Structures are given as structure tokens and as C-alpha cells.
Amino acid sequence: MSTVVTAANAADFLAVVPHLVGFEPRDSIVFVAFRGRRTCAALRFDLPQKAASDDAGRRLHKRVATTLVGTISKLPGVDAVVPVVFTDEGFGGSGAPRALFVSAVTTRLEFSGFEVRDALCVASDGWGSYLDARCPAEGRPLAAIERSRVLDELSADALRPLGDVARWAALPHVGAIDGERVAKLVLRFAALIDGTPGRPVDPRVARAVGLPRAQPPSDVPSTLEAILSVDPGRIEPAAAAFVIAVVRSPALRDVVMLQWAFDLETGERVLDDAHRFALGAPADALPSAGLMLGRGPRPDPARVETAIDLLKTIAALAPRRNRPPVLCMLAWLSWALGRSSVANEFVCAAEDIDAAYGLAEVLRMVLERGMLPEWAFAPG
Template identity: 40%
Template sequence: MTTIVKAADAAHFLSLLPAMLGFTPVRSLVLVPFRGSRSIGALRLDLPRDGTDLDAFAATCLGMVCRVPHADALAAAVFSDGSCATGLPGSALLAGIRRAADACGLRVTDALSVGSDGWGSALDPDCPRGGRPLAALALPAPVATATGDQTTGAELPSVHPRQAEAVAAALRAVRAALRDLGEDEAEGPPRRGRRRIHPEALAVIERLDDVVACFEQCLDAAPEALAPFDAALLLWCLSRPALRDVAIVQWAADAPRGIRALEAQRRWEEGAEYPADLAMTMWGDGPRPDPVRLTRALDLTRRLAALAPRAARPGALATCAWLSWALGRSTHADRYARMAADLDPGHGLTQIVRAFVAAGHLPDWAFRAG
């Protein structure tokens, strides 16, 4: 069940993929589902490692495409560092994709390969053995241009050492204040002969009385404008799973949902059942989160991770990983999760996100129109 696309059309299609994805894919398999003649999204995966069962890999890929509502066809493109001198790179993988698509009843509109020195279509009987010249892909750029590859943008923002030092000092003051007030069991019992509590630490701790409002106000502010004590309080919250999960559920929707999540957490700690509709968000099910809020939350937590002292960084990095995964950026999610695991291999949310990425699990809303 294949439809041959002429070379000029295929070249134009390849030239548009970076704009569709938002980056230029490297060492990747890109699948573009279609409904009739209209594309309905794009999915990028790392190329399988040597020794991988390509038919099993292809079946997994097609399982993802089949989750896209109304998809009745797909185009596949392999982007490889390999040479076309002895044939199109990834031709065996593309053959597996075609077999899996046929088993699923999906048309394959094209099966393309871009190598280091040429490109071509596995469905084009006239494609030269060494591929067509890469110059044929140098077409006028589409309106929405893309720079970098799938890893671009995953770096933490640059912060001045003095900013990081100020946040570290604020975090120490916040922890000491919570300890002396008996609010932070993880930091040990209150000291004998209570010290003078830092006034800014005391003021910022009062924001915990309405932590949902605190999360919302920090989301609304520019990350670069975040005061050291506000950053310290957020880092403290993100290092505690209960508060971190409240923040995630809230940032994915709105403040009222954050209030529900906070109350649900309190009731769960008393033995009540956690509401299924709130738990579903963490696992990638249920209503699609607001991508604008998720992106703002990711910008915020990336800066927090950059500012955080080493010991306080895993919670912020794991939150970055989940937010990236929720936005469909599994490559970025994997990078943040690995950074967190290097600091704390047993970190719970880090392990969950790494398992999602390793299994190729995407949130359900990634397969639904907004």
C-alpha cells in the first residue's frame, strides 16, 4: 500500500520537515502521519542501535502513528551520517516501516533517506545507487525556519556566579529558618537556643501559607527577575515530591487545579484515595495541558536548576524533565533526567521520566489535536 512521490515533491517535503519539527533532525527517524493529503503532525525518534530487531522497532513506531486520530497514511524519513555510496542509509529500517504500515492498513506516501553525501526515496525506482545530490534539497526556506537539531535548547541558561551564590545563601537561610521553626523535618530538629531568623527567609516562608498563589506568581514573573529568596523557596518546594507534584499539576492547568491538588495531597497523607483525574496528568493522560503554561514553567525551572547549588538541583532538573516530556520534547527530557540521575540516582521522578523515555512512551495528548 504505497504511493510513489516524484523526486521534486520529495525534495520539497524534506525541505519542510525542519519547520514542521522546529529543528533539523540528525541521526533520526521522522514519521509524518497524514489524513488524506494533509499532514497531522510529526514524530521524531532516535535511529535504532546496531543489533536492534528492526521489525519490532518498526511495529512500535507504527503503534505510535496508529494512536493519531484519523491517520490513514504516513511518510517516513531517515536522517543518517552514513554514505549513500553503497545504497540509501536506513533502507532496512524503511523496509520494516513499510511492512508494519501495510500490516496496520496505512498507506506509505514516501520512504526517504538523507545521508552524508546524498538522498533518495526507497520508492523511487529511478533513484541512482549513490543517491541524488544534496544540492537538490537546497530549496527556498519555508516561512518558519528552524535552527539546530533535536538537542538544541536543552542547555541550562547561563547565570552569573554571584546570582548562584545569592540563591545558595538564601536557600541556606530558608532551610535554617524552617528547621528552627520546626517545619523542616528533613533538616533535623530545631537548634537549642534559637538563632535569629533571617528576616527575608521568614518573609518568604510565609508564602507557604498559600503555596498555590506562590507558584502562580512565580510562573507569571520573568525567570530572570526572580529574587534570590523566591528562587530558594521554589527550590525547596521542588525538592519535596508532594509540593513538586502540586506545582506540576497546577502549572499544567491553572490555580484552581493546584488548590485541588494540594488538598488531595493532604487527604492522601491522611489515608484518602488520590483523585484519578489529577494522577492522570502526571502519567500523561487526561486533558491536554496548556502548552503556554508548560513552556513558561519550563523556562522557570530551567533557570532554577541553573541557579541551584548541586545538592538542591535534582528536584528542579526532574521537573524540567517532566515538563519537557509533557511538551513532547523527549530528547530534552532525557537530558535533564540524566543530569538529575548523575546527582541523585534514586530520585523518584527522575526514574519515572527516564523510564518513559526509554520505553518510547509519550503523553496521550501528544497524539491528539489541540
Template identity: 40%
Template sequence: MTTIIRAEAAHDFLALVPSLAGFRPERSLVCVAFIGNRTAGVLRFDLPRRVRDRAPLVATIVGTLCRLPGVDALVPIVYTDARFGVGRGMPQRSLLGMLTARAEEAGFLVRDALCRASDGWGSLLDPDTPATGHPLALIDESPVTRLAADVREVASSPSESATLPAAEPDVAARIVDALEQLTGEAHEKTLRRLGVNGDPVALVETLLGREAVHPPLRLAWFLHLASIPALRDAMMLQIGFGVLVGEAAHDDAMNTADRAAELGETVDGFVVREMAAGTLGEVSEMLSRLMIGRSTLRPDVRRVERALALLRQLIANASPAHRVGPLCIAAWLAWSLGRGSAAGAFIDRAIDIDPGHSMAGLLSTLIGSGTLPEWAFSGR
């Protein structure tokens, strides 16, 4: 069942992986999935810290591969700070062996099983791998490294897309002033200045439009709305799935907020309880399924990418009190594209600001469980 990629080809493959993944893996177990001879995707998982966590991780990986349409082969790769050392052998050999065995039992072709350590690299399936590993220079000096760099800019880590730009003090001050106007005595007059963008649905579409720079008042209004749970979730779904879903989500949000208020509950708590009881309305149920990824309807990647670019700038210029809402939105959007590490980085920031925030806690559980949305497994 095993086809070995010999050292001459394996180091070129390792040089290519960062370009395939879009980041340079660190302390990770990366699985490159194949359909025939064509790469079909890259899965990344944190290396298990304890021996007892290896089997559950392997089961998760094999289960995920089984759900990917057409995938019939893989190359698992360990990236670790550990060392081959002088004759110690390959780090994480047991983990790679366990994954290789389980994947083959499930019917997958394991093309190779590789380890890139801090002082060398090697193949579990190549008996000629030295006990001290092959030199990393073979990877770094591979022609593939230069070719891959020409094709695609590679992030230094999977969470780099969650890195915030430097704050702009002038912009931040203007947003603060605009927020004070929106929540002060003259808020109705200030809202009229927004025109059609006073409507949350119209606001999201404007922010995702062609304008490169948005007025501070518009940005402040988005921040204010993102601090209101029902509207935050509606705008989040609208970004991912379009204006029609946004309109449905906005109407449902208003109804949900009213019902939660009548019962003296938070919106997040109300929705969780209603879902558990199976008493959500039809529209609410559909929207909730979208939110937790139980749908094959795929988010619009271009809209999500534009929103993430805007959100990073907005979060950088917002005061801590107004960052948690947009951080939750950014985390969910990153997760919707399969960027679990970036999503986790956004959520960690949100929890640092407000450890008891209910949506941040829910997203932390969802993302931390390694759950992928169903649309990740549907045909493109």
C-alpha cells in the first residue's frame, strides 16, 4: 500500500509544502491530501503534548480525510523543534507510525511520512534515512523553494493572517469621537448623517464595496453594532453568505433579541438553550446551522477576505472595549475558510479582553475542538 518518495524527491516535496499550505508550519502535524497524483488540500493540527492524545488525534485526522471527496492518498509531515540528535533517531516516530497504519487500514495510500526537525529531516518509510537525519540544507537549497516563492507569498505561520497592523492614532481618535456621538444625546442626529448606512444590512454591503477608505462614523457604527450580540451574528453571516442571508438574519436577530429580553436572558444563552431544546424557529434553525458549519452552502471567499482585511484594520484602531465583537466576527470568518489557527488567535485576543464573553467562549469551544464546517467537505 505504500509508495516511498525517496530522498531525492522528498526534500523537494518538503520545500513545496509551505507554498501548498500558505504558511510555514511549526510544531504541527500537516497532512497533504491527494486525489490521484494531484494535491487536494492541506490539513494542519497541533502536535499532541501527551502520549495519550496521539490516538484521538489520529482518529480525527483519518475521519476528516474520509469526509474529503475523492481523496485517496496523503503525506503526513511532522514539524517539530525536537532534534534527531546524535543517533537518537526521528522525533515523533510513534505518532507518524500510528497515523500511517490507521490511514492504510482506512484504504488510503500513504505516499510518504516525513519529519522536519530542528536539525534535520527524514522519512519514516525510507530505511536509508540516517539516524541523524538528512541535512536541512537539501530543503532550503532546493530549486522548488525558489519556484514556490515566485508563485505565492508564504506566511511565516498559520496564524499570521490574524496579525493586526499598527494602530493609526488619528484614525483611532476619530472613531472614538464618532462612537461618543452615536451613543450621546445627539445620537439620532448623528445616525441621520449615516443615511442608508444606518441600516446594518446596507452598512455591511457598503463596507464590502470598492471604497478603500471609510469615514470614521461608518466604522464607529459597525463597531457599535458588533457589540450587540444579535446584530453581530447577523452581520457576520451576511459577510459570509450575502445580502439575502443578511436580511433574513437581521430580521431574525431583532425577533430573537426581543424574545431573549422578555425572558431576561442573553441572546447567546437564549439561542444555545433553544437549540438544545429543539425549539428554534425554521429561520433561526437555518441560521444557527450556518453559524456552526452544519451546511454545505459555502461562504463567498472574496467577501470574507475583504471583510478580514477591513476587520484587522478596524480592530487595530478600536479601543479594547469595542474590540471583542469584531474579534469574534473575524474568528468565525477565518474558521469558515478553514484557518483554524488564525481563528484561534483572534479568539484568544477576545478572551484576553473579556474572559467571560459568551460568544468568544462558544467560538473557542467550536474552534478548539478541531471541528470543520461541512462545506469544507462538499464539492467545489
């Protein structure tokens, strides 16, 4: 059952917006989309950088607005939008900042057939509507948003605490001794694991992983499936080292990432596709290729959250040089849930270690273009 919140005025509406995106946006534009009178989605994007000249700014604003509104157009049934800018800039007595950009956005929204119900700004020193000619040049007091009682009608269960992007992307603390054990095991397992897709898990590795089964699984997907069931706080160093050693191979990295997002059968299909690719099949002809780009069925969010929790522990245990594949998997899984801001944090962390890592480069392009998985636009 959905929770209905009625915002009586713009200040109430602005009090709700952070809860629609799950965190306090900064230097962002949030598109709150409506079907009829009800919100159905909230999409956040970075504000564009300021251009060197007015002409360059107009061209940039038009290009960015076209891209962003194109993304909104993929949402089924949306007929109205309220763009909201969150910025550390201030009104400063000169009116709402980023007015030229918002003008380009609202023009494009209306050209594309959307009703623009309002266009709002939350700045460092006030808030206001770009469409309200009576809005003071210094903005309206932020206290009106802070004092809003609109959220009081939500239960404690429905009112999720606002997340923090940096906290969502933070890795847990692990002991130095465990980290040293993992580093040694990664070297040992790397010598035993052949990156060629389809090779069974070496029995010595399977025994060392110590999975909670009488007979350890003998193939990569079933071994990975068993590891996914482990409590992140209780993962054995050998199991973490197994994952770290496996994902050195891009093909097997994708097996881990997509299997842990979807299911065991998906992992087996991706492994088969990797084997076919190694034999010369073109990448775009592989049945699983679309999943990487967000085309296909929506993954189970609870399973993805489980994978993220586990991979964060594995990343924390990994030697620094071995972290980029794990960090990029965390980025993709976050992106799969629609958390592009969190994905960006993981990509940045991977780039800090290896700026030329292939998947980091691909994810950087995806994020900079504002792309979202197609299942993010599916109803339900």
C-alpha cells in the first residue's frame, strides 16, 4: 500500500522532496514527476558546470535540458513535472540562482508536452519559485521548509531516515589481520584460478573457502551463490579472497555482478556467453549483453542490497590494487537501484586507484550522460 502525503504549499512540497530521492540533494536538479495528481518518480541529476560565456551557457543549457527531459520522457504515464534546484549558491538579493538553466529546462519540458506545475529553488540563503513574479529577490526564509509539518502524517516506518551518499558508499572497518590474510590468499588463489570461463573451481580453493555445505560446490556460479548467503560480518577471509581473485577476470567479474543482481541461472548464462565471446562471438550478439546496459527484467532489490553489503566488506578486505573491480561492481549495483550519486562515489574510488580501469571508464560515461537502467522506467 502506498503512502499519500498532501503538500498544501511549496514549502511543504520542498520538505518532501529529499524523502522522495532518499537523501539531501546538493548541487542538483531533481525532477519530481506526476501521473495526474500523484508523484510517481523523482530523478536527480548534477547541475551543469557554469559556461565561460553567455552564448556557451545557452548552448550548454539547451543540450543538457534536452538530455534530461529525454530521460523524463521514458517514464510511462507522466504528464506533469516540477523541477527543483538544490544549490549552495545564494539568492543574494539578485533572485534565484541558475534561472537561465531552469528556463531552458521548463521550455524543453513544455515543448515535450509536459505540464510544468512549478519550478523551485532551494539555495543556501533562501528558497523560491522561478515562476513566482512575487518571489522576493532575496528568496523566502528556509525556516518555512524546516517548520513544515507535512511529514508528521507519515508513520515512523514510512518515513525513512534520509541517507547520506558518502555514508552509503563508505566501506566498513575490517581488522588489519584479516586484511593481511585475504591478501595472502588472493595470491594463492590467483595461481589456482584460471580466468578462462567455464573451468571448475579447483578443489583446494573450494575446500579453503569453507562454505556452509557438506560438499563445497565445484563450479564458479554455485560457489558464488553459496557465498552470497553468508553474513557480510562473518565472511571468511578465504571466501572474500576467492571473489577478489575471480573478478580479476572481466568475464568472471560480470558473472559475479549479474548473478548477484539477478539469480544463479543468470550467472550460468553469463558464464556461457563469456565462453562464447572468448571463442569469437560478437558481444552485441550475446543474450546477456543487454543486462549490463540495464535492459531486461528488473533485479530483485533485496538481493541487490544483500550483494552490495557483502561486496562492501569484500572491498574493504581487498588489497588496494585489487579493489577497482569490486568497487565497479558496487557502482553498477548501485546504478541498478537508481542510485547514480552513490555509483559515482564508487567509480571515483576505483579511478583513484586505476584511472584506466575499463569498467570504470564505461560507468563514468554512463553516469555523465545521465543514463539510467530501462527497468527504472518500468511501472510497478
